[in-house]
Amino acid sequence: MQPVATTFFFYLLAGLALLGGVLVITRKNAVHSALALILTLLALAGLYLMLYAPFVAGVQIILYAGGIMVLFLFVIMLVSIEKAQREEQFNRQWVVGLLAAVALGALFVFVYVKGSALFPERMMLPPESSNTQEIATYLYGDYLFAFEIASLLLLVAIIGAVVMAKKRI
Amino acid sequence: MPDATKYLSHLELGQPDKTFLDSNELIINMGPQHPATHGVLRVILKLDGEKVLGTECVIGYLHRGVEKIAENRTYTMFNPYVDRMDYVAAVSNGLGYCQAVEKLLNVEAPPRANYIRVILTELNRLASHMLWLGTHALDIGAMTPLFYTFRDREEILKIFEKYCGARLTTHAFRIGGCLYETYEGFEKDVESFVRFVRPKIDEYEGLLTTNRIWLERTKGVGVISGGDCIALGVTGPVLRASGVKWDIRKAQPYANYPEFDFEIPTGQNGDTYDRYIVRMREMRQSLRIVEQAVNKIPEGPIMAKVPKIMKPPVGEIYHSIEAPKGELGYFIVSDGSTQPYRVRVRPPSFVNLQALDLMVRGQLVADVIAVIGTLDIVLGEVDR
Amino acid sequence: MLDYITSYLRMDATPGQAGNIFWIVVYIFVVFGGVSLAVVAMNWLERKALAHFQVRLGPMRVGPHGLLQPIADAIKLFIKEDIIPAQADKFVFWLAPLIILCAAFTTLIVVPFGPTHAITDVNIGILFMLGVSSLSVLGIVMAGWASNSHYPLIGALRSSAQMVSYEVAMGMAVVSAILMTSLSGFGAFGIGGAEPGTGTLSMIGIVQAQQAQHVWFIFKFFPLGFVALAIFAVAMVAETNRAPFDLPEAESELTAGFHTEYSGLRWSLFMLGEYTAMIAVSSIAVTLWLGGWLRPFPNGLSGETWDLIFSLFPGLTFLFLAAACFYSTARMPKHPYFRIQTMGLGAFGAVLGLIGIVLFVPAVRDRIQDIYWFVAKVAVFMYLYIWYRATFPRYRFDQLMKVGWKVLLPMGIGVLIVTAAVGISPEMLALLRHGH
Numbered sequence: 002m003q004p005v006a007t008t009f010f011f012y013l014l015a016g017l018a019l020l021g022g023v024l025v026i027t028r029k030n031a032v033h034s035a036l037a038l039i040l041t042l043l044a045l046a047g048l049y050l051m052l053y054a055p056f057v058a059g060v061q062i063i064l065y066a067g068g069i070m071v072l073f074l075f076v077i078m079l080v081s082i083e084k085a086q087r088e089e090q091f092n093r094q095w096v097v098g099l100l101a102a103v104a105l106g107a108l109f110v111f112v113y114v115k116g117s118a119l120f121p122e123r124m125m126l127p128p129e130s131s132n133t134q135e136i137a138t139y140l141y142g143d144y145l146f147a148f149e150i151a152s153l154l155l156l157v158a159i160i161g162a163v164v165m166a167k168k169r170i
Numbered sequence: 171m172p173d174a175t176k177y178l179s180h181l182e183l184g185q186p187d188k189t190f191l192d193s194n195e196l197i198i199n200m201g202p203q204h205p206a207t208h209g210v211l212r213v214i215l216k217l218d219g220e221k222v223l224g225t226e227c228v229i230g231y232l233h234r235g236v237e238k239i240a241e242n243r244t245y246t247m248f249n250p251y252v253d254r255m256d257y258v259a260a261v262s263n264g265l266g267y268c269q270a271v272e273k274l275l276n277v278e279a280p281p282r283a284n285y286i287r288v289i290l291t292e293l294n295r296l297a298s299h300m301l302w303l304g305t306h307a308l309d310i311g312a313m314t315p316l317f318y319t320f321r322d323r324e325e326i327l328k329i330f331e332k333y334c335g336a337r338l339t340t341h342a343f344r345i346g347g348c349l350y351e352t353y354e355g356f357e358k359d360v361e362s363f364v365r366f367v368r369p370k371i372d373e374y375e376g377l378l379t380t381n382r383i384w385l386e387r388t389k390g391v392g393v394i395s396g397g398d399c400i401a402l403g404v405t406g407p408v409l410r411a412s413g414v415k416w417d418i419r420k421a422q423p424y425a426n427y428p429e430f431d432f433e434i435p436t437g438q439n440g441d442t443y444d445r446y447i448v449r450m451r452e453m454r455q456s457l458r459i460v461e462q463a464v465n466k467i468p469e470g471p472i473m474a475k476v477p478k479i480m481k482p483p484v485g486e487i488y489h490s491i492e493a494p495k496g497e498l499g500y501f502i503v504s505d506g507s508t509q510p511y512r513v514r515v516r517p518p519s520f521v522n523l524q525a526l527d528l529m530v531r532g533q534l535v536a537d538v539i540a541v542i543g544t545l546d547i548v549l550g551e552v553d554r
Numbered sequence: 555m556l557d558y559i560t561s562y563l564r565m566d567a568t569p570g571q572a573g574n575i576f577w578i579v580v581y582i583f584v585v586f587g588g589v590s591l592a593v594v595a596m597n598w599l600e601r602k603a604l605a606h607f608q609v610r611l612g613p614m615r616v617g618p619h620g621l622l623q624p625i626a627d628a629i630k631l632f633i634k635e636d637i638i639p640a641q642a643d644k645f646v647f648w649l650a651p652l653i654i655l656c657a658a659f660t661t662l663i664v665v666p667f668g669p670t671h672a673i674t675d676v677n678i679g680i681l682f683m684l685g686v687s688s689l690s691v692l693g694i695v696m697a698g699w700a701s702n703s704h705y706p707l708i709g710a711l712r713s714s715a716q717m718v719s720y721e722v723a724m725g726m727a728v729v730s731a732i733l734m735t736s737l738s739g740f741g742a743f744g745i746g747g748a749e750p751g752t753g754t755l756s757m758i759g760i761v762q763a764q765q766a767q768h769v770w771f772i773f774k775f776f777p778l779g780f781v782a783l784a785i786f787a788v789a790m791v792a793e794t795n796r797a798p799f800d801l802p803e804a805e806s807e808l809t810a811g812f813h814t815e816y817s818g819l820r821w822s823l824f825m826l827g828e829y830t831a832m833i834a835v836s837s838i839a840v841t842l843w844l845g846g847w848l849r850p851f852p853n854g855l856s857g858e859t860w861d862l863i864f865s866l867f868p869g870l871t872f873l874f875l876a877a878a879c880f881y882s883t884a885r886m887p888k889h890p891y892f893r894i895q896t897m898g899l900g901a902f903g904a905v906l907g908l909i910g911i912v913l914f915v916p917a918v919r920d921r922i923q924d925i926y927w928f929v930a931k932v933a934v935f936m937y938l939y940i941w942y943r944a945t946f947p948r949y950r951f952d953q954l955m956k957v958g959w960k961v962l963l964p965m966g967i968g969v970l971i972v973t974a975a976v977g978i979s980p981e982m983l984a985l986l987r988h989g990h
Contacts, residue, residue, distance in 0.1 A: 032643070032696075033645075039692065055677060059685050060685075067689050071691050071692060071714060071718060074696070075711065132677075133677070133755055307947065310947040310948060311797065311800075311946070311947040311948025313944065314607055314608050314945060317608035321609050378947075381946070383949055384947050386949070387947055387953070
């Protein structure tokens, strides 16, 4: 299947992701920030699609945008945010922040300038039609142990949350 | 929102355990206008999240001063007023009042009048329970039984209309007996109605009794023990569902109930499901009584000899009957004149409503609505 | 230009896969228009069917037998005053119904009405549908929050908690159905024949797997497929916030629903989104378990005559509907007031009959088959939705969550494990027997 208008879509999605990112940190209202983050995540899902990784895109939408962000919104709405909004915005470590931002920017510029020379010769281009199967083969084959450890970690987190939220065991 | 906590200070509600995820304690108001409070009842709820910590009922929105009016009407003139109290079961109200005044006057209604009274009262019990079933199921979410029960209740109301001209506030009885003779075809109508409605009751039971969702919504909800019922003075199906076998038709019989063969259904757990079962069984027992009565209505007069101007001797009387909602009592004080000195009505819904607080403590908000429905209150009776 | 348009007709793929923008747009319009029409029809059907369940008639005045009632409702909602609560967040208030609507309609992109009759077919089809429908939770939360009122917020949080919980159970049921696509041995109830195939997540691929395996997944490994469908059927009712799982939006409860503060057009967008979501999840159920666009017994009763017999069904359906219209027309009261209604109903019946006759034409008949069977199966699910609403009382919220987490999820996991065990049992047996 032939990809359609790749450049246009790339710039569109990247622009949306950047816009979302900027909005996250500039909005005063926490709910607006969360919504902007959702915009960024959806744009990222689109970028994954363009990288021939449909499974990752689907999972990004289901879990990240549809699950984790809902949780974010729950917390923001349940916890009274009026107090947080009236609090003073402090910015005492601006020097360190500036240095970190400059370093990150330098890294971006370096990667852009070097271009594709950074990547190894033989780059694996997984065929789009079996992305799910390939991921499954690796996940349940080579990386099974890591997978199980991750699920155990999540289980511990769930139990911890339940313990903290219940009034009596 | 005005602070309603002062209403609840007497309840001595403790503070819930505080954690860092402390849930809000809310005081919310199920206002007089609410689809599920069966009239103008205001319930103030103190909630901890979803759990009910305490309630306070604010009544009086339908108070019409009926008892005060009674002091300025003659005994016969007051008869239509009693229908308006429990407007769902008006015939029972009339029966109780007429029998109370007859006791004061020391007259007895003739046997034919008693038969007519019993048939109409039991039909009214059936109609009241049908309305209860429809509205209670609607509150819990089952929309359809409402329409079925109302359609079948129409048949009863048609019989009432043919008999005395009114469907709801019937004013069917007079002091000393009945005014109206049974109309042509009354027995046939009643018999065919009994045959018609038995499978309908089976239909209602088929929809709800073994429905898993109904069971989950009603079992264990609003439990009250028999001892608590007696302590609060709760009567009627609520009392019987908690295990106490007390029905005034058997315990202190009136009219000619001893002539009929019927049972008193009781429950064991005193929860909403048991009250539902008790009322369904009561519907069937009412049908039994009507069936037996309609076959052997004796001939004879329908009105005893009462003076035109009623001046009962000085004295007081308390007479109670088993209304569909509980013990309906009339305490009439006569001072020898044509107008009563005092008529005090003991409405079953008013006394039963006290049990609401006990029944919903610790339950969830959605159960409050189910419990109000299962108590089967009529605000006309609660407020008078 | 014309060549561009006609070149697609010679291809054997969905427009999205072919990359033909013209036909993509045409298909989008057709699907969205069709679904909107279905929502309108569903509105009417719900009121009429509910009424008939409750021994009443439902709308009868606006148009013959209330057929124009949805249009009257739409006009009323359009011209209503647009009220935004004071101090509500205007942007989020405006955005919430749009998110729900967009999420619901976007899922329709991959719904397969036929082997090439879908807007497109992504190879993560079912994952895409589940994911995008989970975005509607965001819309609900935003709607409740933007109303700036205590009760809608609680109602919204409850609705979204319910939807998220039942998504898990839905996912389990879906996974067990996807598992069946890779077990390509066929035989009675799908047992027998031991070659594992490649499973697929694509919607069209799932139906083609059912066709290749000669069994609808509802019957595969009976009763496993059936239990999986049952789990999904219950979860999808809870997912769309319909009875008996509609406590967050019931009128007689204390916390009103998330759409309380919405009036007029915005509220109708919520309803549109809700019905579209119902159609979308029903489409998932039909595709995964009921064979999608396949006619009954596509392999069992194959051949020219059986194909012909089954291809008569669309026309017969429309002729039956037309006959019902004519029967009602005959029974209309003969009063002059009803003249216009009678004529309208007769005309409607004539239109339906005409469509039915057109569907008998062989050229149309062969093409309409897939769409017809798919729509018929989805319509059955829609009717079930209405039936549930009329019959069942409502679950209390904690009982609702209990059913989702403690009943459906363990059942779903159990079905998945057993399906996997049964599915690979031929290989396991071969392994045990041959030892390699």
